[in-house]
Amino acid sequence: MLRESKEDDILLRVEGLKTYFFQRTAVLKAVDGVSFSVAQGEAVGLVGESGSGKTMTCLSLMRLVPQPGARIVEGEIWFKGDNLLEMTEQEMRAYRGHRMAIVMQDPQTSLNPVYTVGEQVAEPVRLHLKERGQQAMARVLDSLRAVRIPRPELRLGQYPHQFSGGMRQRVVAAMGLTTQPELLIADEPTTSLDVTIQAQFLRLIRELQQDSGTSVIWVTHDLGIVAQMCDRVNVMYAGRIVESGRVRQIYKEPQHPYTRALLDSVPLMGARREKLYQIEGQPPDLRSIPEGCPFWPRCPEAMDKCKEQYPPRTSLGSEDFVHCWLTEEGR
């Protein structure tokens, strides 16, 4: 599944994205200069803790940042040859829910309780594919079948409350996938699911991805999901990508102390650790991100330089990179 991405193979390229929240007394730098790309058919992980900016990055991609309050202040988002940030709202609508779709964390709130499941899955079909009646119905049934909902003919006339959590999440995925988008953004889609149901959902997305060649961005704090589902991973901290690389590379030889700490702090089945590695302190307050590298107050290897200047991008070969003075100085 792992593929080397060539330039013409790139589906999405984000350059220097900055999304800020403007409050009366402060500016919250939720996304502060994020660059990454997603190749066709590739699964890319955005990993980080709450407040690291991963969800806000995704909402920026869809141009759905909370209004008023947040604004994309800088950057480029290239979807194939088009910069999404230069499009009119009208043009953007042709992308959202059609060429790119998002599956959110909570299937309770992403479905409308007063419409039947069939009507909701049909909406993108009517809107984007301009299909009606029998034709639309057939497509809806196909997508419900694709996400393995048993007896879809019966189910499409039912309301969300008649579905279990796992089934609801499948419906949301079906909504996202009916139009066969080129990019699927999965924002912690399994957090509210039980383990066996989560495993079913992960498998389903992987199969759909293999069948249709859809690219997927996985947003999660679960390092297990990333290891299982992604080709590449971007580790985010305080609104920036601090390390980016192929999954196997990152899990075997993490370069950034934060990545290393994250991997060491999760209990691993089978590997009994006496004590878990403990990252001291808290993720930074976005209103007052420390000068220099934002991780330095928690970093066991912080040097004076780290407190003064944000480390530059150090290339680790192909597209892999890290922002850390230790690697930069070490070469």
Added chain:
Amino acid sequence: MANRLLEVEGLAKHFRGGGNWLSSGGDSIRAVDGVSFSVEEGETFALVGESGCGKTTVAKMILLLERPTRGAISFQGKDVSSFRGGSLREYKRLVQAVFQDPYSSLNPRMQVLDIIGEPLRVHQGMRGRDLRMRVGELLENVGLNPVTASFFPHQFSGGQRQRIAIARALALRPRLIVLDEPVSGLDVSIRAQILNLLVDLQRDLGLSYLLISHDLAIVEHMSHRVGVMYVGKMVELATRDEFYGNTLHPYSNALLSSVPQPDPDVPMGTTIGGEVASPINPPSGCRFHTRCPIYLETNMCREVEPEWREILSEHLTACHKVEPAVV
């Protein structure tokens, strides 16, 4: 075996409901349906299972927040339901709890001093300087600065709030703490801090934990013995090493292989289909038979409830397919 602290025998809780608007349905939700286990002095016993398996209801019965429909809970050899007055107060002192959500388990209008101090005031009549000293000491025990005693919950992060909840649980020097998903609401980097703190406290104070969790990696890290529940029943119980090394029940196996491992070279195991059965009219026979990958084609699994039996020393399970080791 070490000293038995808590013993649960044939515990059951049936709730009303499950009917339609015309009939109540009677006591037809069998949230917990005959569960037995024990917690020894100084050990962590983990109850594992998916939502609706009844693990939280078991915890509530132990905390006297729900009255069992059937079965008995005994603490230090005495039947808990016989406790009255002083002995009841003593039980409530010795058994404490830490819940999942540190945002709703702390009163936002109380200072930390009062949150942690309340049990001390109520149970021990502690006041003034003594109270402040003891609260300061507890805050230090959980790694917080005693100065924070005058702060309110909103001034703390999630991990710090969970530390406050732990300090409150420790205030009365309990023997047993029920930990109901203690780190599920916390960030990855904060989880390790809380788990390490819990392990240290157990070692230093000789505490016993009843850990309720759905995270099998955390359970492996924390516990000495493990019990797996499925739709109100215990399906497997073993020491940690036995459970993770020699899993017997197909549901336990399914749970273990469903966990995505944080290692790209360990592929995901086979998953099971279907959904967790409902405790309203649970499946007949073995409750897991509707999803079981090794379900017997004979009607055995569908019709006969499997017996809860010891297969190996200290390793119990309820499955028709598992034969006891020949002794």
